[in-house]
Amino acid sequence: GQSLEQPSEVTAVEGAIVQINCTYQTSGFYGLSWYQQHDGGAPTFLSYNGLDGLEETGRFSSFLSRSDSYGYLLLQELQMKDSASYFCAVRDRTDKLIFGTGTRLQVFP
Amino acid sequence: EAGVTQFPSHSVIEKGQTVTLRCDPISGHDNLYWYRRVMGKEIKFLLHFVKESKQDESGMPNNRFLAERTGGTYSTLKVQPAELEDSGVYFCASSHLLATRQKGQFFGPGTRLTVL
Numbered sequence: 001g002q003s004l005e006q007p008s009e010v011t012a013v014e015g016a017i018v019q020i021n022c023t024y025q026t027s028g029f030y031g032l033s034w035y036q037q038h039d040g041g042a043p044t045f046l047s048y049n050g051l052d053g054l055e056e057t058g059r060f061s062s063f064l065s066r067s068d069s070y071g072y073l074l075l076q077e078l079q080m081k082d083s084a085s086y087f088c089a090v091r092d093r094t095d096k097l098i099f100g101t102g103t104r105l106q107v108f109p
Numbered sequence: 110e111a112g113v114t115q116f117p118s119h120s121v122i123e124k125g126q127t128v129t130l131r132c133d134p135i136s137g138h139d140n141l142y143w144y145r146r147v148m149g150k151e152i153k154f155l156l157h158f159v160k161e162s163k164q165d166e167s168g169m170p171n172n173r174f175l176a177e178r179t180g181g182t183y184s185t186l187k188v189q190p191a192e193l194e195d196s197g198v199y200f201c202a203s204s205h206l207l208a209t210r211q212k213g214q215f216f217g218p219g220t221r222l223t224v225l
Binding site: 043087094096100102 | 150154
């Protein structure tokens, strides 16, 4: 089967750094993406890793290790507006996304 | 640039009825995807169109679900007859044919379907 595991919930305070891990087991792998979803909103693309290593986009960074079937999303200088659900998703060869279970991030003042 | 739009935003129907969901992708996006999130579970892929052709419909749950994309523009997803387990949020996403990896898929706000 195919599965992507993430912690269900993470809490942190404003200004802190938080890391959301994702381990995957899929039959095909063509890259790992991260999406943010606020309650009632549309999932929004954050980052993509096609190769091993770190990708940085402003306060957000994403890391991939294909040999370990592992990736993470790093959020720095947390703000209240970062409270949302975060999903990792594997892209397969047909470009469809296989989503993880989602991590709910709560940022406290 | 207008984003992906979906209609309706909410739909409440009774078991056995028919519902049609509509998705308007971003103009110029050849890829169109349907996903579904059932309460408490992960977002799951339903099917993928490239222009008007079905590229992959491996995620469609059963033959009560029918998706179309006539003319390669908007898409509809019909559920007939609806069952209780069809309740959930149905998302549509689109992407440019050559830019999917770097820019990801653009999701619509979803249609929340409740089957009573």
